[in-house]
Amino acid sequence: MFFLLFMCASTSSSFNKRSLSALSTPAAAMGDSTTLPTKSRRWSLEGMTALVTGGTRGIGHAVVEELAGFGASIHTCSRKEEELVDCLKKWQALGFRVTGTVCDLSVRDQREKLMAEAGSVFAGKLNILINNVGTNVRKPTNEYTSEEFSFIMGTNFESAFHMSQLAYPLLKASGLGNVVFISSVAGVVAINSGSIYAATKGAMNQITKNLACEWAKDNIRVNSVSPWYIKTSLVDNILANKEFLDNVVSRTPLERVGEPEEVSSLVAFLCLPAASYITGQIISVDGGMTVNGFYPK
Numbered sequence: 001m002f003f004l005l006f007m008c009a010s011t012s013s014s015f016n017k018r019s020l021s022a023l024s025t026p027a028a029a030m031g032d033s034t035t036l037p038t039k040s041r042r043w044s045l046e047g048m049t050a051l052v053t054g055g056t057r058g059i060g061h062a063v064v065e066e067l068a069g070f071g072a073s074i075h076t077c078s079r080k081e082e083e084l085v086d087c088l089k090k091w092q093a094l095g096f097r098v099t100g101t102v103c104d105l106s107v108r109d110q111r112e113k114l115m116a117e118a119g120s121v122f123a124g125k126l127n128i129l130i131n132n133v134g135t136n137v138r139k140p141t142n143e144y145t146s147e148e149f150s151f152i153m154g155t156n157f158e159s160a161f162h163m164s165q166l167a168y169p170l171l172k173a174s175g176l177g178n179v180v181f182i183s184s185v186a187g188v189v190a191i192n193s194g195s196i197y198a199a200t201k202g203a204m205n206q207i208t209k210n211l212a213c214e215w216a217k218d219n220i221r222v223n224s225v226s227p228w229y230i231k232t233s234l235v236d237n238i239l240a241n242k243e244f245l246d247n248v249v250s251r252t253p254l255e256r257v258g259e260p261e262e263v264s265s266l267v268a269f270l271c272l273p274a275a276s277y278i279t280g281q282i283i284s285v286d287g288g289m290t291v292n293g294f295y296p297k
């Protein structure tokens with residue numbers, strides 16, 4: 001059995017031109033950009049390359065499988081070698097093309113190594129970057145230490161910003177690029193998940209708009225997906241508290257929390273040629289929570 005695993009932890013004019021190539025598959029984007037894609041091409045990621053950060057669990061794991069199911073080749077990462085190896089073996093058995101790097105994305109030079117490795121696996125061309133890695137420390141604002149501020153800012157926002165900078169030349173080289181930030185409803189409305197976490201997600205939502213405008217000339221679309229509570233290891237502990245879970249459910253029009261696959265489906269859609277006119281958007285996957293003003297049961 002062979003799969004590629006890298007270690008970078010401590011060891012380790014015009015409207016016509018732009019819109020037609022954006023509507024095409026990568027091959028068509030590089031060649032015959034006047035041919036509109038067939039229906040099946042609009043709904044396929046065949047031949048495309050993707051870097052998904054934090055693919056071993058939760059939302060990132062579901063995104064890897066969703067993009068692979070649409071035919072993309074993927075590079076992913078996490079800090080835990082054993083978990084990453086297990087995932088790579090599972091994906092290989094499923095026939096998915098996935099490689100990985102062990103790295104900590106809160107560390108600048110490890111982000112640089114990750115992008116260098118993804119660049120070497122994909123021959124310098126990247127179609128899709130999913131900035132998924134994120135963490136949280138929940139506490140009242142006046143109790144945060146400066147270390148906690150740096151940790152949450154570094155892992156959630158600085159990392160996603162820097163990964164986007166690093167990915168830009170590869171996205172541009174592909175002729176058809178997409179960036180999706182995994183943000184949160186905490187960056188859209190005020191919820192009690194911690195003010196630093198909320199600030200990182202609000203910042204992500206803002207740069208989504210800036211990068212969408214700045215990079216449109218390079219055929220790179222940029223969007224943000226903002227989930228409400230999704231069943232993953234990040235929030236297992238919180239959702240295990242029945243009283244809190246009941247509060248979450250009662251605030252959610254669809255009366256339940258979400259599954260990772262309900263987020264990954266939107267992420268994949270945004271990356272498809274079928275979504276070629278969508279950029280700069282912040283879309284919530286939240287069972288209706290953010291539109292729920294006052295509808296008591």
Ligand SMILES: NC(=O)c1ccc[n+]([C@@H]2O[C@H](COP(=O)([O-])OP(=O)(O)OC[C@H]3O[C@@H](n4cnc5c(N)ncnc54)[C@H](OP(=O)(O)O)[C@@H]3O)[C@@H](O)[C@H]2O)c1
Binds near residue numbers: 060077103182231234
């Ligand atoms: N779950 C929710 O309810 C929810 C709601 C709104 C937004 N989100 C956002 O969705 C994203 C994914 O969250 P999740 O719930 O799927 O989290 P999760 O279950 O904790 O999974 C996080 C993934 O990222 C990896 N990771 C974490 N920190 C890393 C680092 N510093 N360097 C490299 N890899 C790292 C983890 O692997 P290792 O631990 O092995 O490194 C794991 O693969 C986050 O940005 C989060 O803020 C989640």
